[in-house]
Amino acid sequence: MSSTLETVPVAAERPYDVTVGRGATALLPGLVASSxxxxxxxxxxxxDQAEALAGQVDAEVLLLAAPPGEAAKTTSFLADCWDALAGxxxxxxxxxxxxxxxxxxxxxxxxxxxxxxxxxxxSVPTTLLAMVDAAVGGKTGINLPAGKNLVGAFWEPAAxxxxxxxxxxxxxxxxxxxxxxxxxxxxxxDERTLELVENDPAAMLDPASDALAEAVTRSMHVKAGxxxxxxxxxxxxGTHVGRELLNYGHTLGHAIERREHFRxxxxxxVSVGVVFAALLSRNLGHADEAFVQRHxxxxxxxxxxxxxxxxxxxxxxxxxxxxxxxxxxxxRFVLLDEVGSPFIAQAPDEAVLRATYKxxxx
Ligand SMILES: NC(=O)c1ccc[n+]([C@@H]2O[C@H](COP(=O)([O-])OP(=O)(O)OC[C@H]3O[C@@H](n4cnc5c(N)ncnc54)[C@H](O)[C@@H]3O)[C@@H](O)[C@H]2O)c1
Ligand SMILES: O=C(O)C(=O)C[C@@H](O)[C@H](O)[C@H](O)COP(=O)(O)O
Ligand SMILES: [Zn+2]
Numbered sequence: 001m002s003s004t005l006e007t008v009p010v011a012a013e014r015p016y017d018v019t020v021g022r023g024a025t026a027l028l029p030g031l032v033a034s035s036x037x038x039x040x041x042x043x044x045x046x047x048d049q050a051e052a053l054a055g056q057v058d059a060e061v062l063l064l065a066a067p068p069g070e071a072a073k074t075t076s077f078l079a080d081c082w083d084a085l086a087g088x089x090x091x092x093x094x095x096x097x098x099x100x101x102x103x104x105x106x107x108x109x110x111x112x113x114x115x116x117x118x119x120x121x122x123s124v125p126t127t128l129l130a131m132v133d134a135a136v137g138g139k140t141g142i143n144l145p146a147g148k149n150l151v152g153a154f155w156e157p158a159a160x161x162x163x164x165x166x167x168x169x170x171x172x173x174x175x176x177x178x179x180x181x182x183x184x185x186x187x188x189x190d191e192r193t194l195e196l197v198e199n200d201p202a203a204m205l206d207p208a209s210d211a212l213a214e215a216v217t218r219s220m221h222v223k224a225g226x227x228x229x230x231x232x233x234x235x236x237x238g239t240h241v242g243r244e245l246l247n248y249g250h251t252l253g254h255a256i257e258r259r260e261h262f263r264x265x266x267x268x269x270v271s272v273g274v275v276f277a278a279l280l281s282r283n284l285g286h287a288d289e290a291f292v293q294r295h296x297x298x299x300x301x302x303x304x305x306x307x308x309x310x311x312x313x314x315x316x317x318x319x320x321x322x323x324x325x326x327x328x329x330x331x332r333f334v335l336l337d338e339v340g341s342p343f344i345a346q347a348p349d350e351a352v353l354r355a356t357y358k359x360x361x362x
Contacts, residue, residue, distance in 0.1 A: 008220045010136060011228035012156045018136055018220055024163040028097065029057050031122050031159050037094040039064055039085060041108035043072065043101065046126060049166070050099055053124075059095075062088050070262035072103045073142040073149075081111045095120040095158075101127035101174070102134030102266065106152070109140030113155030123157040127170055128178025128207075129267055131162040132185065132219035137227035137246075143262055147322045148254040154232050164216065167207035177267025179204055179302045180249075182215055184274055185222040187295070188248050189340050193218050194298060201301035233324075239344045241334065244325055248334045248342070249274030252357075255319035259312055271304035272360065280356045281335040284345055291338060310361035313354060 005021035019027060032038045037060045042050035044065040054061035064081055066072035096119060098108025105123050112121030125135035141152020167175070179197070182204075186193030196215045197204055203211040223246065229235075230242035253273030257264055278295040281287040296306050325332040330347035337343060 006217055008136075008217070008224050010156075010224045012138065012231055014156060014158070016157055016159050018160040018162060018224065020131070020162040020164070020217055020220060022163065022165045024161040025053065025124060025166065026056075027159075027161055028053065028122065028124060031161075032057060032059060032095045032097065032120075035059050035093055035095040035120065037062065037088060037090055039081070039088075039090065039094070039096045039111070040099055041066060041081065041096065041104060041111065042099040043068055043104050046100055049126075053099060060088070062090075066100065066104055066107065069101075070103050070143060070257075070266075072100075072107045073262075075142065075144075075151075078107060078110065078142055081107070082115065085111070085115050090115060090119070092116050092119055095122060097122045097124060098135070099124040099126060100130070101125070102130040105130050105135045106140055106149070107142055109138070109155050109157065110142060110152055113140050113153040118155065121155060121157045123160045125160065125162055126166045128167060128175050128216070129181050130178075131164075132178060132216055133181040133223055133246075135160045135162070136220060136223045137243075138231065143258075146258075147319060148257050148262075149324075150322070156231075162216070162220070164207065164213060170207065172205055173265065175205055175207065176303050177265040180267035180271040180274070180299065180304055182219045183298050183302075183304075184246075184248050184270060185219045186298075187274065187336060187339055188245050188334075188342060189222045189226070190218055191339055193222075194294075194339065197298055197301065204302050239346060241342045241344055244332075244334055244344070245342050247325060248336070249277050251320055251323050251325065251331065251333050252276045252316060254323065255316040256308060256312075258319050259309075259315055268305050271299045272306060272308050275299065275306045276356065276360050277333060277335055279359050280333060280345065280348065280353070281337070283352055283356050284335070284348060286335060286337045286343070291336075307361055310358070313357045316357070317353070 096112035098105040123135040138156035203209040235242035253269040256269040
């Protein structure tokens, strides 16, 4: 197993690097060396690791423990963070660090974006999902009871440190959640990622495997490449596919998360949403049946769900109206003709949508 660190550059107003490899966390002290105070936001489950990390930083460290999972992405935890920063006298030369999964990096990034209208943010993702997706690209935010990520900001990190060693303690179901986004990246842009999963699905569930390390780096390149071309989803409108490409499977996925009161893992909801997108691509006359079946095989091979509650359609359809891709009354879905060949379906026929959902429940 190689211990070299690799760098994935991300173009932005202030370009930054994702550093990936075993031991990458050791770079954190140098990245916050200019700050007198550092807020280290972490999930409560990682309190011991966060304390150890704080001990390596040469600054006053404010440890802020977030509640588990999506409970971190709430107005209540956000307000707690703001109050803590105010109490500690945080200034514009201080830094916020997000050390955790995607829920933590999303809320920590939003704290950094909003405190004094923006302070330095360093992201240290500790889940597979956060490494390949959430920590890269500058989307930050929280959920509301009405829907997923409805409040947030684009705020790029100064650096991202993806230390593959920290995945050793990640529960396998959370590893699966990350695989959903990795498979999504493969479907939208990288055949090789799909081959890695197909060749050895068990290796994808082993954080120590070289195959997973290769897939992680490939996935980061996909994410970095897409966001570098459309930082703020500004070119995503009408039928043009910009950064919205990364939303493949998310239109239905986010609606499922809301229906489950944010207790389902994001990656699991995306997995179901990706199958729905494939079915819709086929039903609108674009992709073929083999394409749909490949989606189902890829996802089930690593233990991800591909079906959902038959009775949920009306509720999910109502929630999808608040999807960020929606314009006016027109839903917009990112779909694929084939691997790596996206298009936008605008306001698809409602009867087709309903019939497609029916197929998802079998
Ligand atoms: N901003 C973006 O571009 C973007 C992209 C994709 C997903 N997301 C968001 O990311 C979130 C999902 O992220 P996630 O799947 O990482 O979930 P998560 O952050 O809820 O983490 C999953 C669980 O693993 C625990 N954990 C984290 N690291 C661990 C480790 N190393 N060892 C043991 N336990 C660990 C967490 O405390 C949590 O209980 C969703 O809110 C989703 O909307 C954001
Ligand atoms: O980075 C993006 O852009 C994405 O769409 C990546 C998604 O995997 C991620 O879940 C993102 O948070 C969704 O963003 P949203 O704008 O649909 O809330
Ligand atoms: Zn996602």
